[in-house]
Amino acid sequence: MKLITHNMLTSKCIKGVLTGFPLAINATDIKIKEVDFNSEFITRVIPKLDWEVLWCAANSIGHSDGLPKTIEPKFEEDEEFLKKAHHVLLEIEVEEGHLTCPESGRQFPISKGIPNMLLTEAEVQ
Amino acid sequence: METPYQDHINKAEFDHVYEPAEDSFLLIDALERDLHYLSEINPTFCLEVGSGSGIVVTAFGMAFPNCFCISTDINFKACTMSRSTAERNKVIFDTVNMDLITAFNDNLFDIILFNPPYVVTESKECGGKDITASWAGGLKGREITDKLLDMIPKKLASKGAFYLLLIRENIPEEVIEIMSKYGFKSEIIIERRVRNEQQLVLKFIKS
Numbered sequence: 001m002k003l004i005t006h007n008m009l010t011s012k013c014i015k016g017v018l019t020g021f022p023l024a025i026n027a028t029d030i031k032i033k034e035v036d037f038n039s040e041f042i043t044r045v046i047p048k049l050d051w052e053v054l055w056c057a058a059n060s061i062g063h064s065d066g067l068p069k070t071i072e073p074k075f076e077e078d079e080e081f082l083k084k085a086h087h088v089l090l091e092i093e094v095e096e097g098h099l100t101c102p103e104s105g106r107q108f109p110i111s112k113g114i115p116n117m118l119l120t121e122a123e124v125q
Numbered sequence: 126m127e128t129p130y131q132d133h134i135n136k137a138e139f140d141h142v143y144e145p146a147e148d149s150f151l152l153i154d155a156l157e158r159d160l161h162y163l164s165e166i167n168p169t170f171c172l173e174v175g176s177g178s179g180i181v182v183t184a185f186g187m188a189f190p191n192c193f194c195i196s197t198d199i200n201f202k203a204c205t206m207s208r209s210t211a212e213r214n215k216v217i218f219d220t221v222n223m224d225l226i227t228a229f230n231d232n233l234f235d236i237i238l239f240n241p242p243y244v245v246t247e248s249k250e251c252g253g254k255d256i257t258a259s260w261a262g263g264l265k266g267r268e269i270t271d272k273l274l275d276m277i278p279k280k281l282a283s284k285g286a287f288y289l290l291l292i293r294e295n296i297p298e299e300v301i302e303i304m305s306k307y308g309f310k311s312e313i314i315i316e317r318r319v320r321n322e323q324q325l326v327l328k329f330i331k332s
């Protein structure tokens with residue numbers, strides 16, 4: 001699971017959970033996989049994300065080094081920043097671990113890099 | 126659009142994951158036919174629901190390298206195969222083992238694709254998490270599809286498009302009707318007869 005994906009996931013489909021976002025990350029195995037840098041792509045993605053959630057997620061797994069907590073207005077001109085964002089969004093892979101619902105504490109396993117967000121019928125709203 | 130490499134897949138794995146077939150390629154052909162429109166949208170996020178082997182979403186990612194592709198499948202083995210197919214073809218991709226799109230935030234996806242389990246079966250046959258989930262569609266072959274239709278208005282970005290493969294037995298007219306109630310207009314992009322099956326791909330956009 002990449003952190004860009006974590007930014008999109010919620011557990012709000014659990015009965016009684018209101019926002020279910022962001023999910024806490026517990027990683028037992030993290031891999032770094034090199035991905036070609038594409039500044040146009042990164043520039044387009046950033047405004048669509050919840051940056052604070054991304055920063056906290058990266059920080060919680062020990063990978064927020066040099067990543068600013070907030071985005072500057074002219075971030076698209078700062079290549080060094082875009083490269084950091086690229087690394088954090090696309091190159092860090094949580095291979096094993098779990099995600100935790102912030103409200104109910106329900107855990108979702110991550111194995112082989114794939115989060116399992118399946119719920120039982122009794123758990124669903 | 127180019128056909129993704131599949132030479133990393135061992136044939137025996139298709140005992141557990143849907144093997145790309147005419148329907149998979151019809152969906153790819155529909156996207157190819159709509160390439161001009163898709164280039165204009167210039168999508169940032171594309172989601173394939175039930176990606177199976179990953180062939181469709183990977184073909185999409187190869188055609189749109191500036192788009193982040195993501196998929197779900199209820200079958201974990203399908204997720205691992207989709208991941209390896211994207212990797213084999215150097216597509217930036219992630220996948221989540223999920224029921225339809227229930228665990229995603231709203232208004233994210235510019236493009237949503239679905240080649241559903243569309244075979245008409247008894248209700249009790251559908252809803253599994255193994256290879257049966259790749260074809261068993263329950264009543265009218267629509268039980269899984271109809272659940273997704275309900276979620277599209279919330280999950281699709283405002284200028285987004287939803288591509289859905291159906292067969293005539295699924296009664297596409299009813300699907301068009303449901304989606305028009307949600308405020309979507311529809312268009313048949315492509316239609317083809319495959320043995321005794323009439324397959325078509327519909328596109329829905331907000332009207």
Ligand SMILES: C[S@@+](CC[C@H](N)C(=O)[O-])C[C@H]1O[C@@H](n2cnc3c(N)ncnc32)[C@H](O)[C@@H]1O
Nearest residue numbers: 143149175176177198199200224225240258259
């Ligand atoms: C007809 S196959 C299509 C596979 C692939 N997209 C293709 O075109 O070759 C349908 C896929 O949907 C998946 N599926 C069925 N029900 C699902 C659900 N509720 N949520 C997510 N995926 C589901 C199946 O596991 C299967 O991979």
